[in-house]
Amino acid sequence: MERLAGSSRLLRAMNESASLAYLFDRGPLTRGALRELTGLSKPTTSEVLRRLTDAGLAIVVGHTSGGPGPNAEIYAANPEAGYAVGVSVRETRLPSLALALCDVNGAVLARSECAADFARAEPEDAVTAAIEELCTEAGTFPDRIRHVQLGVPGSYDPTTGVIRHIDVPGWNRPGLVDRLADRLRVPVAVDNDVNLAAVAERAHGVAADADGFALVWFSFGLGLAIDLGGQLLRGARGGAGEIGYVPVGLRGGGPGTDLHDLAGGQAVQALAAAHGLPTTGAADAVAAAVARGADEFVTALAERVAVGIAAVIAVLDPPLVVLAGDVAQAGGDMLRDAVVAALRATTPLDTPIAVTGVTDDAVLLGALDCGLRAVRDTLVGALRDAIPTS
Amino acid sequence: MERLAGSSRLLRAMNESASLAYLFDRGPLTRGALRELTGLSKPTTSEVLRRLTDAGLAIVVGHTSGGPGPNAEIYAANPEAGYAVGVSVRETRLPSLALALCDVNGAVLARSECAADFARAEPEDAVTAAIEELCTEAGTFPDRIRHVQLGVPGSYDPTTGVIRHIDVPGWNRPGLVDRLADRLRVPVAVDNDVNLAAVAERAHGVAADADGFALVWFSFGLGLAIDLGGQLLRGARGGAGEIGYVPVGLRGGGPGTDLHDLAGGQAVQALAAAHGLPTTGAADAVAAAVARGADEFVTALAERVAVGIAAVIAVLDPPLVVLAGDVAQAGGDMLRDAVVAALRATTPLDTPIAVTGVTDDAVLLGALDCGLRAVRDTLVGALRDAIPTS
DNA sequence: CATTAGTTAATCAGTCTGCCTATTAATTGA
């Protein structure tokens, strides 16, 4: 464990990076406001802001007015200090790629979707081309991008650098992520799509103020993301949240039943068929059931899902459980209430259950948010490590 | 989020607390060694150590010898800077209280057990008396204790300050913890006994180097502690790890079956009876089965436990699972192998499974360790906050 | 004219570099 110790240089680096961090997450600030936040003196605050502006990290965005005395300058992080890109790689939903680009203040400058056919095109080529196009749309250049965050329907093992359990052609090749980073000359990070949806839920959804939450992703497959105070739990091999494998009942010698068999997309469609509902897709079936007020089907479904959620609650005791994914969204409050009822019979803790508050593409928003955070950390960290050449 | 900014005072505070922290977790150090660790210069290191000694936080414990040049002084944290007490409150095992006291370097100075009858004596009285006795044995005074850590067979909700789900008489009363802290004039912390066993497992057991692990406590009841990189996961209401409530199978309208029904102490005794084994206790039954090589019973038992472990693995994907508690200890490697075999059929991840490496009283050791950590944090933190009076 | 934003100057706290002295072990010489 590295403990912080050093001389006055360290002090300056700390003060600058703290100030920049405040500009990032409190938005535009006057000198006085920054002074209050950091506890630094007036001349020091001036000096820090001068250095940040000289380094191109902060800019003056306006002046106060109204009160007596001179108008205070309002500073903000320079949006051109760096850009972040989020990419969502889709398995079932089309088009297969969704991208967005934002500046360091989080303003989305460009957004696009792109129907790449990975059966033919190399993933690296498709993503590189899409990002270049995105830059043109945003009026910037690829070399100004500081971080690219991918969201994939699979699990990523950072130790081997391979994306596993992914059904999109070409994406499971070893070295893909490194090659993409080389092509783009930018750090590329990968995460599971459900994890990124949880990031979006915290940033823009119902989990904004939660100490933590478990997000149950209910789509063709089942997924789970665990947020502990803003930090995602990924597990030893990126396998945390594979609740499809939660066993249901004792196996009697033969292969056991697990939650995927019970509440995966195919199981839901079978259940829908048994209730005389459309079977074009799990979400369609649920939407139709809700529209018709088909209680029985929804209750039966909720009871199955509740098994998984009960296991999660028993293990983690999260302050909140969020139901997300297209099936959960189709189910809405009706499904939520049914799940709550089913849970009450199973577990003694009455954990609040909520339906996702993110209506936009959660995976894409989450990826963008993750990328943005990485860009900010890079800039703040670079400032802290910078040893001023006397 | 408080960001660190300040002036040269902050620098001194940081350097001092960093140095003290190194003394705590690297043990005795020479000036030179500390210099290497902190990266500070010679005069500064000297100044820091002088201040720490003046404050009674560090002492000279010896001199180097052998090499050329003067003998370097060896500094260590002053053991008298503060003491920690760990207390284990027991439900089934007797005597009902176990205590230990250590100095700030972790040296255990006294240890005792005490057969308090909580049906008659007030918990506060019994604990206070036991701690006073412990101090006498250690040759110190109660007011030198900086932290008392209790381990209880129940869950503690820090927001309400009440211990719940505890069967020891008197211990579920509201305000008990605060009253105890008032009586002792010392901060008192409470944690679940299984959580503390996990702390001991990390400090002294098989999980020393693990990134994280799940500890399955297998005694009369079932418990689970989750360690994520040395940090325990407690859940929203202190209810994380109540795997007894993991549902097993769909409930068919009636009350559902959960893991406690399947693998709790009574279920184990029933299973033992069915296999013609002693039913004086779950641990006895397992010990007898292992002694006789009673495969069938152990396999059946392992299969039940595996259901719970599979759920934990599916949700968390821990790098390691540790089996602990008296039943697990009695089962030893035979039980472990049976569990591994049962898991292989259930989950695709082959998570390593180990039997606990703590032979001593894990709960007591864990409580002591927790208390020690709290004392050290207090001292380091006080140093950081101290504003030197010019 | 009162109030506030921001600068300038003087001071202070804390660390660093470089040099010095003291102490010890090893080596050399009688």
Place this chain on the structure above:
DNA sequence: TCAATTAATAGGCAGACTGATTAACTAATG
């Protein structure tokens, strides 16, 4: 074998340097 010399290291001291602070000052605005 014993004393003198030498090499190596621990630790202290002085002066320089960095960066923050306080307090006084200037300038802009209602």
